Amino acid sequence: MDLFDAMGTDDAGIPDGAGGPLAARMRPRTLDEVVGQGHLLAEGSPLRRLAEASGGAPSSVFLWGPPGTGKTTFAYLIARAGNRHFEEVSAVSAGVKELRAVVSAARQRLATSGRETVLFVDEVHRFNRAQQDALLPAVENGWVTLVAATTENPSFTVVSPLLSRSLLVTLKGLAEEDIRTIVARALEDERGFAGRLSIAADALDNLVRIAGRDGRRSLTLLEAAAEGARTRGETTIELADVAKASDGATVRYDRAGDQHYDVVSAFIKSIRGSDVDAAMHYLARMLSAGEDPRFIARRLMISAAEDVGMADPSALQTATAAAQSVALVGMPEARIILAEAVVHLATAPKSNRAYMAVNAAMSDVAAGKAGPVPEALRDTHYASAKDLGHGEGYKYAHDFPGAVAPMKFMPEGLEGVRYYNPSDRGYESQITSWLARIRKALEEDS
Numbered sequence: 529m530d531l532f533d534a535m536g537t538d539d540a541g542i543p544d545g546a547g548g549p550l551a552a553r554m555r556p557r558t559l560d561e562v563v564g565q566g567h568l569l570a571e572g573s574p575l576r577r578l579a580e581a582s583g584g585a586p587s588s589v590f591l592w593g594p595p596g597t598g599k600t601t602f603a604y605l606i607a608r609a610g611n612r613h614f615e616e617v618s619a620v621s622a623g624v625k626e627l628r629a630v631v632s633a634a635r636q637r638l639a640t641s642g643r644e645t646v647l648f649v650d651e652v653h654r655f656n657r658a659q660q661d662a663l664l665p666a667v668e669n670g671w672v673t674l675v676a677a678t679t680e681n682p683s684f685t686v687v688s689p690l691l692s693r694s695l696l697v698t699l700k701g702l703a704e705e706d707i708r709t710i711v712a713r714a715l716e717d718e719r720g721f722a723g724r725l726s727i728a729a730d731a732l733d734n735l736v737r738i739a740g741r742d743g744r745r746s747l748t749l750l751e752a753a754a755e756g757a758r759t760r761g762e763t764t765i766e767l768a769d770v771a772k773a774s775d776g777a778t779v780r781y782d783r784a785g786d787q788h789y790d791v792v793s794a795f796i797k798s799i800r801g802s803d804v805d806a807a808m809h810y811l812a813r814m815l816s817a818g819e820d821p822r823f824i825a826r827r828l829m830i831s832a833a834e835d836v837g838m839a840d841p842s843a844l845q846t847a848t849a850a851a852q853s854v855a856l857v858g859m860p861e862a863r864i865i866l867a868e869a870v871v872h873l874a875t876a877p878k879s880n881r882a883y884m885a886v887n888a889a890m891s892d893v894a895a896g897k898a899g900p901v902p903e904a905l906r907d908t909h910y911a912s913a914k915d916l917g918h919g920e921g922y923k924y925a926h927d928f929p930g931a932v933a934p935m936k937f938m939p940e941g942l943e944g945v946r947y948y949n950p951s952d953r954g955y956e957s958q959i960t961s962w963l964a965r966i967r968k969a970l971e972e973d974s
Contacts, residue, residue: 551747553719554710556601563713563743564706565598565699574695575602581610588667588674590652590682590691593699596742599677600650602697606675607646613637615647615672619654624662631666638671645672652676653685660687667693681789701741708736710743711750725754727765735770749773788819796827800835804874811863811870821862825851828869839879839954846872877954885948892942899939930965934972 556562559569559579568575578589579602589606591599607614615630634645647666649655655663666672667690674694682691702710711732714720727735727750735753739746750765752773757765795810814824828847836843850869854862892898906918913919923933938945950959 549748550714550720550751551744554714554717554747555604556598559605562598562601562605563709564702568697568699575697578695579605579609581612588672588694589676590686590694590696591675591677591699592682592696593679594701594741595679596739596744596746597699597701598743599699600648603646603648603675603677606673607648610644612673613643613645615645617647617649619649619651619659622649622659624659627659627662631663631671634666635671647672647674649674649676651678653678653680653682657687660690664690664693702743703741704736707739707741707743707746708732710746711735714747714750721754725757725763725765727753728767731765731767731770734767738770738774791817792827795824796831796835799828799831799870799874800878802874802878804871807870807874808867811866815859815863815866821854821859821866822851824866825854825869828866828873831873834883835878835880836873836876837879837882838956838959839877839951841955843873843876877956879951879953879956881949881951881956888947892945897942899941901939902936904935905937928969930969932966932969934969937970 559576562569570576574587575589578587591602593599603616604614606612613634615634617626617630630647634647637643637645647663649663652660663674664687667674676686676694678685682696711727715725715727716723731753735746735749738749749770753765753769756769756772757763760769791810791813795807795814798804798806798810811824815821825847829844829851832844832847847869850865853865857865903917904919904921904923906916907913908919921935923935925931925933928934936943948963950956950963952960
């Protein structure tokens with residue numbers, strides 16, 4: 529049988545995997561066959577109750593997780609539970625008209641036969657607001673049990689009314705041992721290779737690495753590698769077969785979703801933590817995935833100010849110069865400029881005291897601690913300002929030693945507040961003694 533013949537469906541309309549690719553044929557038929565996701569399958573858990581048709585009325589659910597972790601499998605298992613009818617649409621191609629037709633049919637089916645419908649929406653994050661709104665009445669009234677799969681954080685991509693009426697289930701990438709279990713099952717199971725093939729240890733190690741915690745990808749690679757062994761007339765899949773099946777691990781990174789935020793977060797935190805090698809890894813990961821180098825440069829400017837701060841004021845100069853250079857040069861040479869900035873920031877002494885100072889000041893303002901500006905500091909550049917007392921008592925700083933005038937600058941109620949407290953790192957350590965002299969002079973108000 530051609531592995532890529534059209535797949536059949538069962539009585540509920542669920543694809544049965546027969547005649548399809550290995551990943552489809554090996555899809556778990558029961559919860560006991562599911563590999564990984566143990567944190568979701570404990571007895572009495574919401575997902576298990578849903579997949580076993582127990583625990584009252586079915587609830588719609590959003591399945592959020594990386595590719596190849598079982599989102600489609602859970603949709604099929606939920607549909608099979610309780611003999612529910614299954615409908616599947618792809619957010620890539622379905623419009624509002626198609627959604628309304630599916631919902632109308634489900635509503636009629638429920639009214640005439642009492643049979644529930646599971647509506648599986650793959651890649652739901654690709655639906656626009658109008659399409660998501662079209663699902664809302666069906667979910668709210670229980671006309672369908674929505675099972676929506678997404679690789680993107682629903683908090684960013686799904687309208688809140690729809691999300692609030694559904695369970696949110698987070699799937700995790702599969703562990704190495706999970707991938708090995710999936711491969712071993714495919715080699716032995718009748719739906720797979722039924723014991724006719726084996727795989728060399730080094731080939732299996734490489735396949736697990738390339739699969740990248742993605743169960744479906746592991747089976748796709750296994751099937752392609754098996755074809756290589758068959759072509760050679762061998763029954764053992766060798767390392768060369770796996771190497772030919774893939775040109776290497778793909779970079780899992782979506783510029784519009786949570787993977788984007790995760791990698792950027794790791795990048796900035798590595799710079800903050802002074803791990804230059806980790807920071808360089810995440811820089812390479814972003815650039816390899818096609819991230820806009822101008823975005824990376826902007827993040828470096830923020831990091832220079834927030835995390836390096838006054839411990840090395842030249843870091844912001846480097847980051848700013850890098851941003852300007854990247855805009856002028858572009859890729860691929862921009863990678864060199866960004867790498868230089870990353871090295872500077874990651875290896876620089878760190879201080880967040882300026883960042884903490886402005887946050888503390890803004891907190892006071894938000895709390896209403898914003899008394900009137902002292903008369904001496906008010907604007908005097910209009911006719912009646914002097915009559916109002918503006919500028920009275922002002923002391924011109926350059927008339928005093930060190931250009932520090934002994935007077936009050938803080939508004940009433942905040943006298944003596946200290947927002948900025950320099951660290952003892954880098955250049956900022958030199959500020960400490962000078963700032964102490966400044967503050968002492970300011971307090972000598974006369």
